[in-house]
Amino acid sequence: MPITRRAALASALLPTALPVATAEPVDLALALAVDVSASVDFAEFGLMMGGYAAAFRDAELIARATSGPRGAVAVAVLLWAGPGEHDLAVTWSRVGGAEEAEAVAAAIDATPRILPPGATALGEALMASAALLARCPFPAARRVIDVSGDGPANAGVPARAGRAAAEALGITVNALAVVHEEPELEAYYAEEVITGPGAFVLRAETYEDFAEAIRRKLLREIGAALVA
Template identity: 60%
Template sequence: MQPVDLALCLAVDVSASVDFDEFGLMAGGLAAAFRTPDIAAACAAGPRGAVAVSLLFWSSAQEVAVPWTRIAGAGEAEALAAAIDNAPRLPGPGATALGPGMAAGLALLARFGGEAGRLVLDVSGDGAHNRGRPPGPVRDVGVGAGVTINALAVLNEEPDLLAHYEAEVIGGPGAFAMSCANYADFADAIRRKLRREMLGGVLVA
């Protein structure tokens, strides 16, 4: 793969707390974000003119839903959106194993086959960690390896989830956490989050 400005792993919660309709809103929101002109433009805004994106679904187990894809414009962004639309919900619903999910995302970043100016793990979910390796030490390993870890907390079930993500998940240069009230608001929130990540942490509308 040719060099990119950013290698971005989208690590998305598909645990039992995410029902069928919520999964559809989440996956549909991600796909819709990559179909917007501002995200397509943000993908190409850096000096290398491209980003690379992968999609990981996590629960008690983890599964790569979309492998690394280079995006340098609207056509490639549309192809990624179609791949997200067609990605099956694997693994099956299970516990909110946030730490193992983050570890799988970091491993996917470590396997990125190209040169990237920045490495970012983008974690989205609606529940606090409740199974397996705790997220804080995983976060510290990722930060030590040069990865920035950001988070989007969906507050429909746990109103204090943002504080958990801020304390246990995010880290690295320019790291931030955002929240949205529910999955109906996910599409707008993830679009703003993606722009902020692609533009290097600049606060965007």
């Protein structure tokens, strides 16, 4: 399909923020897909990115990420908004200890909001994230898209089309719903977005709750990979 090819091409041309390390096997490849559409203001963007950075400085998360048989996870961060609007904030990076986790956290902290605030092309964001995972240089026992946002798709291909692209590659999709403006978003993500073994949705009532919610979500995702 032209839309699928466009999403794959767009993600292939994204800039990088960290150099790719030696392609050693990991327990989990995790694509963090972050909504930066018009519904997310600059303060909320700061709370999201601060929450992700804090999570990778969390001692419990680092211990869990390094406790699997391969001793590491791989992480990339994709910002997304409207159709064709993607920005790879952090390229594939191996987290096998505190120093590598800090490098990822620092890169997230330094991420500017480059994309213009556009529509919410969630389906295309899932396609771009699936394409990003397909190109992960680290052989992974499990692959997951971790999508976070505060609204349903309102542009581009339907969310279900993006979910189908992930399903076709054996990728799990989990979601974090920020529900302060969309009380039904958690149910929407459960119905239209998540897929795969053990897939789940967590909710944050507001962006002030985001940091703790994403920490819990990442702990759960990493933990699931270790027992898969």
